[in-house]
Amino acid sequence: VPIADPVAGIAMGLIKEKDEFLVLSDILGDEDHLGDMDFKVAGTKDGITSLQMDIKITGITFEIMEQALNQAKEGRAHILQEMNKTIKSSRKEVSKHTPKIETVIVDKKDIAAVIGKGGATIREIVELSGAKVDVKDTGEVTIAAPDAESRNKAMEMVKNIVAKPEMGKVYKGKVIKIMEFGAFVNFLGKQDGLVHISQLASKRVKEVRDVVKEGDEVSVKVIGFDRGKVKLSMKEAV
Numbered sequence: 001v002p003i004a005d006p007v008a009g010i011a012m013g014l015i016k017e018k019d020e021f022l023v024l025s026d027i028l029g030d031e032d033h034l035g036d037m038d039f040k041v042a043g044t045k046d047g048i049t050s051l052q053m054d055i056k057i058t059g060i061t062f063e064i065m066e067q068a069l070n071q072a073k074e075g076r077a078h079i080l081q082e083m084n085k086t087i088k089s090s091r092k093e094v095s096k097h098t099p100k101i102e103t104v105i106v107d108k109k110d111i112a113a114v115i116g117k118g119g120a121t122i123r124e125i126v127e128l129s130g131a132k133v134d135v136k137d138t139g140e141v142t143i144a145a146p147d148a149e150s151r152n153k154a155m156e157m158v159k160n161i162v163a164k165p166e167m168g169k170v171y172k173g174k175v176i177k178i179m180e181f182g183a184f185v186n187f188l189g190k191q192d193g194l195v196h197i198s199q200l201a202s203k204r205v206k207e208v209r210d211v212v213k214e215g216d217e218v219s220v221k222v223i224g225f226d227r228g229k230v231k232l233s234m235k236e237a238v
Contacts, residue, residue: 003090007049008079009042012068016057023067025075037064041072045080100151101144108139110162113190121161129154160189165222165230170237175216183212185220185232193230195220202235 013027014037024031032038037060040052094100106114114135115122125133131145131154141158145151165171165188173187182196195218200211212218212234219238224231 002092002094005044005046006080006083006087006090007042007044008076008083009040009050010072010075010079012039012041012072012075013037014039014055014060014064014068016060016064021064023064023071025071037068039068039072041069041076043076045077094148096148098148099144099146100148101142102151102155103140103142104155104158106139106141106158106162108137111135111137111139113161114141114158125154125157129157133158157189163188163191165191165193165225167222167224170219170221173218173220173232175212175214175218178208178212178214180208183208185218187220187232191230193220193222193232195232195234199223199231199233199235202238 010025011027011032013024013031013035015022015024016036024035027035027038036055036057038054040050041048042051043049113121116124122133122135125131129145130150131143133154134142134144136142143151143154143158145154171187173185173193175183176186176192177184180197182194183200184192184194186192195212197205197208200208205211218234220232220234221237222230223233223236
């Protein structure tokens, strides 16, 4: 797991009889069970990151606390030194096989598109990616996946569904319908646009089917919008 600095922890114990006491370092089960204190201290070389204490006596003095913290510091430093002999730093990235959870916020008006009619779209995302997808009324979409590849696939599908076509941007799409005047291309998962016959290629095209057919994967560039419809170009996407 990526972390800023190595972290080590040590458990401190206490045996106290009247005014005399002994602070124990790195206690085990018996010392914890029979002793008067279980004081866990964790941290990096720069300082303490967490503390937890259980005591079986009325209270402890500042002297006991000071000694326990000092011994814990020495013990923590020793453990970190030994750890650094094996691994000096954490991985920069989590293993690709580690389960992944990621959340993205979508516009509330796009929730229906992510879910789809009767849940068809969200089921398709789950089936194709292998991830679990949860959509809340607030627009929060949570993706839980077994690995990074599954997470990325599901996230890409969700983002494509809610994405809006951008003027001048090139997208990957699929030809879904051929007409005499051009070809309709589906891109961003849910968006359709028209590539006019004059925008299919840099040369003159007589028949649309001479250039593309249904099912072809093509690159298209958004060149305009006309009353809510998207105008695309293949020749400008090259």
